[in-house]
Amino acid sequence: MAADSEVAPRLFISYSWSSADHQAWVVELAGQLRHQGIDVILDKWHLKPGHDANAFMEKMVTDKTVTKVILICDEVYVKKSDGRKGGAGTEAQIVTPKLYSEREQDKFVAVVREHDEHGKAYLPTYYGSRIYIDLSNPATYAQEFERVVRWAWDAPLDVAPEIGTKPTFLNSNSSATKPTNLGTRRIIDAIRNGSAHSTAATSEFLGAADAIFEEFRLTSAQIVVENYDDIVVDSVEKFIPYRNEFISLFSAIGQYQPTLEMAGIVHRFFERLIPYLHPPVNAGSYSNLDQDNYRFIVHELYLYWIAILLKYERFDVASSMLDEQYYWNSHRRPDETMHSFTVFREYAKTFDIRNDRLKLMRTSVRADMLKQRNEGTGIDFSYVMCADFIFYFRATTFGDYNSWWPETLLYVNRHGGPFEMFARAKSARYFERIKRLIGVRSVGGAVCAYYRSSY
Incomplete structure (x- = not known):
């Protein structure tokens, strides 16, 4: 029985009395459809003695309350329809103009019961x-029967997704907003196929990525305007197409080629991004806000790189990324050229300014943006949060309490349980796999480190 809020479709079955077996098959089909909440009208049930059979069939085909009509097509039905003989011929004369009416195309469907000796479905000529x-x-009856039910209820299996909004790159002439063509597709294919040149191609691409980041450098004229935070956020948003290509490349590496050699290439890539987090060496005057777009972009990329390694359980590669220091000669402090992974999390005051200026009353605008931008990346946000937690845990384990603030952990559900990686660490074997990544040697060491990170 149809739900109270839905009106059951009324469906008429047109068929030929070809044989007793065929009639029984049609009656069984009609019963199955009624069990699916469809109000089936069948001559054997609704045509009474004394009724005019032709008038009944004509009424069913033309009745506006009959929303669907099935044409059961076997050899006899098709021959009568094409020859305009019998009830099927009468119906053919009525159905033909309606079938060609665009308004009523969804009302009629042919259901094939037989094929000819050449395997061709019996269909009336007018059905085209x-x-x-x-x-x-x-063998395929159940699947095809579902198609009948879905058609009757106007509930197709394959539905077009909703149309999105107009791409932002169409509203601007800036090259940074246009769809990217970085050439990562051929590199990703090479990685997936285990091509011998995939490592060299990745190294070449990431080694030349500076040109991409230079496109996003903000000018001093932009920095002095009152709504500077809008400019920073716009720059960060325009980087999304590029970010997505980097994420796709990182995902291919994590899934198909998580070698230490490949990790070294990515390590050098991130080293080359460190200068973007700070004023240029030749900058005469600068503001602490100048690099805030880069501080968001690079921080986000690093989070996703480690999150991807966690997703594919490449803990040895992730460990090497956190264990190995990163070279950067600031020229302002030449005695400090090697830096831990915490170098990739720099405070960006612009987002606090934005929070105040727009009176957003948010705990962290930066965290909100990281969460919102996660949609469509293919990386569950739980992996991003887990990576963020590991960075914080490692930083506090080594006594560097202020160098990594885990922005994304604002979105941790206190009732959601531990991150998957830590839940699995209940197994001693699994703990052995992750202990180097979290920077401990034993379960006891992990407990002590946890308490240190909690205070």
Whole structure:
């Protein structure tokens, strides 16, 4: 029985009395459809003694309350329809103009019961090349029957997704907003296929990525305007297409080629991004806000790189990324050229300014943006949060309490349980796999480190 809020479709079955077996098959089909909440009208049930059979059939085909009509097509039905003989011929004369009416195309469908000796479905000539449903094969009957039910209820299996908004790159002439063409597709294919040149191609691409980041350098004229935070956020948003290509490349590496050699290439890539977090060496005057777009972009990329390694459980590679220091000669402090992973998390005051200026009353605008931008990346945000937690845990384990603030952990659900990686660490074997990554040697060491990170 149909739900109270839904009106059951009324469906008429047109068929030929070809044989007793065929009639029984049609009656069984009609019963199955009624069990699916469809109000089936069948001559054997609704045509009474003394009724005019032709008038009944004509009424069913033309009745506006009858929303669907099935044409059961076997050899006899098709011959009568094409020859305009019998009830099927009468219906053919009525159905033909309606079938060609665009307004009523969804009302009629042919259901094939038989094929000819050449394997061709029996269909009336007037049906033309229209899509039909085939119930002649027992092996596919259930699947095709579902198609009948979905058609009757106007509930197709394949539905077009909603149309999105106009791409932002169409509203601007800035090259940074246009769809990217970085050439990562051929590199990703090479990585997936285990090509011998994949490592060299990745190194070449990431080694030349500076040009991409230079496109996003903000000018001093932009920095002095009152709504500077809008400019920073716009710059960060325009980087999304590029970010997505980097994420796709990182995902291919993590899934198909997580070698230490490849990790070294990515390590050098991030080293080359460190200068973007700070004023240029030749900058005469600068503001602490000048690099805030880069501080968000690079921080986000690093989070996703480690999150991807966690997703694919490449703990040895992730460990090497955190264990190995990163070279950067600031020229302002030449005695400090090697830096830990915490160098990638720099405070960006612009987002606090934005929070105040727009009176957003948010705990962290930066965290909100990281969460919102996660949609469509293919990386569950739980992996991003887990990476963020590991960075914080490692930083506090080594006594560097102020160098990594885990922005994304604002979105941790206190009732959601531990991150998957730590839940699995209940197994001693699994703990052995992750202990180097979290910077401990034993379970006891992990407990002590946890308490240190909690205070």
